[in-house]
Amino acid sequence: MKIGELSRRTGVPTRMLRYYEEQDLLHPERAENGYREYGESAVACVRQLRGLLDSGLTTEIIRVILPFLSDPGEIHLHPECLTPETAALLSGEIDRIQSRIDCLARNRDALRSYLAAVRPAAAEAGEVS
Structure with a gap:
């Protein structure tokens, strides 16, 4: 094609x-x-x-x-195929992904806290979400 x-x-x-x-x-x-x-x-x-x-x-x-x-x-990665360079590259990528996950989790928690703080105030003001 x-x-x-x-x-x-x-x-x-x-x-x-x-x-x-x-x-x-x-x-x-x-x-x-x-x-x-x-x-x-x-x-x-x-x-x-x-x-x-x-x-x-x-x-x-x-x-x-x-x-x-x-x-x-x-994934079919035989141990003999994993060079030290490739292992270091993959380890670095794992660390980078974990940092992104941690950042996303912090942002999620902050948004939840914001909603928890705002929702009661909105309910008191007669607003419905």
């Missing part, structure tokens, strides 16, 4: 699909005329990439782990 069809089927703009290719995350074949040709498996691959990117992973991390992913729920 051509890039436009892949875009339509995945909801990912063609510009982003080209970016994935530039980042070595997507590997289309090239027709004789130079057009990109994608196999049926590209649909699942792009959806998987979107899921990984939407979860906050960087293209650098995805490029490292992508060869070990057979589908979104499985």
Whole structure:
């Protein structure tokens, strides 16, 4: 399939699909005329990439782990494949994600506190939420 069809089927703009290719995350074949040709498996691959990117992973991390992913729920990383550099990269990513989780939890708690403080005042004023 051509890039436009892949875009339509995945909801990912063609510009982003080209970016994935530039980042070595997507590997289309090239027709004789130079057009990109994608196999049926590209649909699942792009959806998987979107899921990984939407979860906050960087293209650098995805490029490292992508060869070990057979589908979104499985990782096949053999211990001998985990170099010290890759382990450090993954550990750093885990720390970064945990920091984001902690920040989100603080913001959630602050919003809950705000609502708890405001709701009684709104009820006293006759407002209904």
